[in-house]
Amino acid sequence: MNEDFLCEVKPLEIKTSREITVAVMGAGSRGNEYTAYGKLYPGTMRVVAVADTDAARRDAMGDRWGVPSERRFGDFREMLAAGRGGKLADVMIVALPDALHYEPAMEAMRQGYDILLEKPMAQTAQECMDLLARQRETGVMVAVGHVLRYAPYFRALKKALDAGVVGEIVSIQHQEPVMYAHMAHSFVRGNWHDSKATTPMILAKTCHDLDILKWLVGRRCVRVSAEGGIALFRADKAPAGATARCTDGCPHEGRCPYSAIDIYERKRWFLYVFDLAKDCPSAAIMDRLRTTDYGRCVYRMDNDQPDHIVATLLFEGGATASFTMDAFTPWGGRRTRVMGTLGYIEGDGKTFTMHRFDTGKSQVWSFVPPEGEKYKDSGHAGGDLALMRDFLQAVDTRDFSLLSSSLEASVESHLMGFACERSRLSGTKETLC
Ligand SMILES: NC(=O)c1ccc[n+]([C@@H]2O[C@H](COP(=O)([O-])OP(=O)(O)OC[C@H]3O[C@@H](n4cnc5c(N)ncnc54)[C@H](O)[C@@H]3O)[C@@H](O)[C@H]2O)c1
Structure with a gap:
């Protein structure tokens, strides 16, 4: 058996014929993951508009890319409204929470954007079918985030x-x-x-x-x-005496594998969700655990x-x-x-x-x-940046077949x-x- 052909790996770096302009809805984890491509491979893409209701995230992305203040939006609907007078960019990345994929994707297609749409694409089967019908009607390119x-x-x-x-x-x-x-x-x-x-x-x-x-x-x-x-x-699996929050002096804290104090403060896992760095002060984490759902007992959630x-x-x-x-x-x-x-x-x-x-x-x-490849900088075993590469190349060449996650x-x-x-x-x- 000689399967050497399997070892050919498509390089992450591509050259595009122009800098593809990108409008980003959702400057959270996924929005940043995809747009990192343009920083690793300058000249391929540029963020020119951003929408996020979280001002700190919006400005962090806006500052990184030099987005002018009039192209920084709060709610995604403001960005869509601004696009009614003419597209703000070549493509749109929809990296909003799950419940906010269908509405912007439907309207962005109507406005003529090619879209990188995060999965799940919609909340019902009917909405998925509507998206497909709109895509066929408009002829735009849509890549779904099946990285x-x-x-x-x-x-x-x-x-x-x-x-x-x-x-x-x-x-x-x-x-x-x-x-x-x-x-x-x-x-x-x-x-x-x-x-x-x-x-x-x-x-x-x-x-x-x-x-x-x-x-x-x-x-x-x-x-x-x-x-x-x-x-x-x-609730019926909660150990006796478990408190509503791990920070309330729960008698099981210290032994419970799901202790928020253990997961976030001692192990320092998943701190990106608070926009905190691993070496941040303990007090910053404890504050989040006292005030957000991330500090609540896993047996008493909704x-x-x-x-x-x-x-x-x-x-x-x-x-x-x-x-x-x-x-x-x-x-x-x-x-x-x-x-x-x-x-x-x-x-x-x-x-x-x-x-x-x-x-x-x-x-x-x-x-x-x-x-020299930068696959190690890409989440999902290289899939995140590789999807962005193929999406940009597909937009640049209008070759839709580059996208297997159509x-x-x-x-x-x-x-x-x-x-x-x-x-x-x-x-x-x-x-x-
Ligand atoms: N492809 C994958 O493997 C993968 C992995 C993780 C998450 N996802 C999906 O990607 C999407 C985004 O997830 P994430 O982890 O980046 O979430 P996130 O919370 O980090 O980012 C979402 C951003 O949207 C912003 N936002 C919320 N409502 C808004 C509104 N009305 N207008 C403008 N901005 C608004 C939030 O402030 C936040 O910054 C989700 O649908 C998720 O399921 C996909």
Whole structure:
């Protein structure tokens, strides 16, 4: 087996024929992640307008890019209103919270922007279909933030499967291990704790996984079913005497793995959510824990997101996939096993091993960034900046085929997510037509 072709990694750096101008909605974590591309590769893109209701974030991005004050907006609707007299930029990045994707994307398409739209693209299946209809009507380009499709690891895995390394795909086992503290941070205390205000866990966290599975199999998903629920993060599981906040002198603080003091103050994890640096004074963190949801007891939140999900997927032609989302793991990093008629692949998000049944040989693929490459600066195993690269190149050349996470492809995997959620809640098998 010689699979050297799998090692070709597309460089992150591209040259564009002009500096592509970017209007950013949401100067938070994702807005900054994507626009970092233009600082790493000057001349490719420039932020020329920014909207964020948080003045500090808005100005931090505005100052970094020299955005004039009249192009710094609070609510995203102000930016859309300003765009009615003519586009403010070539492209728009929509990196707002989940509930604020549909409205700006619909209007931005109407105004003629090409868009990088964060996932999940919308909160209902109908809204996803509306977005697709608007995109077809306007002919603009929309890339959805399914960054894993652009990460070198998943690209190589896809290439291996398309090249027939395992023969015909028969079944896949795929796990998204969320990691216990990340679950508590994002989906119990944090931005995504309420599925109705955002999106259900299967979309909020794992629409990437459904999308990757569909992409790897390369066929339409025709039926899904799902189970799961909240095993731990609910009031009846609270240890006796647990206080409303970890900072209220809770008798379990010090032993509880979900202690906010332990996660944020002692371990100093996830401090980006407070816009604090790792070496900030302890008092700054403790202040946030006393005043925000991030200091509340994980057993006394208003959360409704499941901490475990298992889903089965059936694809056209008969291939199946089983998928689990598991909160209770010590690490993150997706694990995938692909079983085919001629071989087997097992991977952990960084490295995968291919076994062939005919030769009995095995080969390992692991990511070696090309000389001088800045993949280490990119989240999601390189996928974040690689998506930005392909998006800018697609806008520059009008070659939509550079975007594997097109709106059309992404609608399909979102519909799988909504169907899984219906199945989980009602115990049905859901057919996708
Ligand atoms: N592609 C991925 O892998 C990935 C990873 C994480 C998050 N996401 C998604 O990206 C989106 C953004 O997530 P994030 O982590 O960057 O969140 P964030 O909270 O860091 O950033 C969102 C920003 O939007 C601003 N905002 C809120 N309401 C606004 C309004 N009405 N007008 C203007 N600005 C407003 C907030 O002040 C905030 O700065 C979410 O939908 C999330 O689910 C995608």
